[in-house]
Amino acid sequence: MICCIKVRTLKLEAYTMGRIMEWAARSDHLGGIPRKAVITAVGAFARAVANLCNKTTVHNADTLLTLVRSRPPGVPLITVSNHMSTLDDPVMWGGFKGLLLSLDPELARWVLAAEDICFKNPVFSYIFRTGK
Numbered sequence: 001m002i003c004c005i006k007v008r009t010l011k012l013e014a015y016t017m018g019r020i021m022e023w024a025a026r027s028d029h030l031g032g033i034p035r036k037a038v039i040t041a042v043g044a045f046a047r048a049v050a051n052l053c054n055k056t057t058v059h060n061a062d063t064l065l066t067l068v069r070s071r072p073p074g075v076p077l078i079t080v081s082n083h084m085s086t087l088d089d090p091v092m093w094g095g096f097k098g099l100l101l102s103l104d105p106e107l108a109r110w111v112l113a114a115e116d117i118c119f120k121n122p123v124f125s126y127i128f129r130t131g132k
Contacts, residue, residue: 021122024129038131046094049087 023029067077081092113119118128 021125021129024126025132029130034130035132038127042090042131043094046090048094050091050094054091 024034027035029035064079071077081089113128119125
């Protein structure tokens with residue numbers, strides 16, 4: 001019985017530590033290298049999925065790109081997508097042809113994430129916090 005209680009406590013501590021990790025979300029964490037690596041990897045994957053595995057059509061892309069690129073620092077831009085899966089949002093941004101927004105950490109978007117999927121262990125927590 002004592003062993004079970006101890007195991008549960010350790011799991012709870014690891015779970016709590018994995019969920020918090022606020023330091024990983026800072027843009028200056030390790031000189032920004034982890035953030036650039038995660039965003040570049042996700043952007044490259046999204047571009048591959050959008051362009052190689054699908055036929056992607058973007059309507060009014062010029063308007064959206066103008067809004068993303070020309071807004072002043074600190075000014076939010078809210079976008080909404082009709083999700084069919086958890087991959088829809090990153091793949092949507094990777095689908096813009098000739099667009100490197102998906103590879104630029106400064107222009108990367110903060111995205112809502114499902115806690116039970118993205119923050120289930122410390123490794124996932126670090127990756128998702130680092131990559132916004």
